[in-house]
Amino acid sequence: MNGIARLASLYALSAALAIAVNLACQAAVIAAYHGPYAIPLSILFGTAAGLPVKYALEKRYIFRFQPDNLAHDGAVFVLYSFMGVFTTAVFWGVEYGFQYACGTDLMRYTGGAVGLVIGNIIKYQLDKRYVFIPRTALAEAA
Template identity: 70%
Template sequence: MSNHKVVKGVARLALLYTVFAFIAIVVNIGCQALMIWIYKGPFALQLSVLVGTAAGLPVKYVLEKRHIFGFESKNLAHDGRVFMLYTFMGVFTTAFFWGIEYGFHLAFQTDGMRYVGGAVGLTIGNIIKYHLDKRYVFLKETV
């Protein structure tokens, strides 16, 4: 395979991965906003984050499973196990992202630099997540 085809394939993959992340973010934030609009009681913020995550995560999973990894589950139980493994990898990379964002916050003490740290953490976290999913989650012999 020529270098041009490899670069084109990597660029296509990166674009799709970015688009799918954006879609999941829109679903997540949209559901958070909807929850805050509907419920303003105790723990409204925490509940909205939980609902947003619960809505966005499966959307990203299905899009990546089909269009990034071309993975097909054996059955519903198998798909559930793969989704749990996918979710676990997301917890790990989210903790990594939060650590970098918080580290920037501690080092620079400004909102702007915390956002830079967040962007850096998200970028690195998504690259790590892709490789973890490719290596451990979306395998024919996964659980």
Template identity: 55%
Template structure:
């Protein structure tokens, strides 16, 4: 039960990082492709936060050297492609339907939540073994 709580807490932290960076980018930059830039920036921030927390505290996965660490991160990123598509689908879907930032963020939070449940299983089986 502690693992479930910790994983959920770390998912929440990564969601806050993702949505927070998106909101910051939207405030700083209002030019062309601002929405896309904000989502990509938030995705990158959430990825880095979640990878670090998962690697060290959820899976307690030691890497042997920089090469092994890089390969582990790339594999973690690769397993995230499917879950990122879920997240983006919800976020851009809510944007298309509701046309507001707050509803887009809600869609993003929902997509991230679903994605992180799937991501745990992918990481457990394919990344941190």
């Protein structure tokens, strides 16, 4: 398998794992809480559960990034999270769109998966260009 195919496969696998964590968490929240804000809470909790999983997998297996120390790792995670705001908006928009159009849990989860795939494609490009870059590249750019 060539380098690009290997990277795409690893990225797809890491994204699939994070998506599974996200959607499983959403399903758990929906099963536990049936109140008026069940859907927004499930999406919020799913996102919060999937984010650190995705960060850890991408940092290690996709970008092979080694932070200098814990503070550097924290700063990179903050930037990673910030870059995810846009892609999270895409994901949530697609998920809510499926919920609005179809009105069923199955279609909302389908919309969530579709939105997460779209968001992951965009997120990879953002992370490659702006997040997981060596400090030497940052110093040269300044």
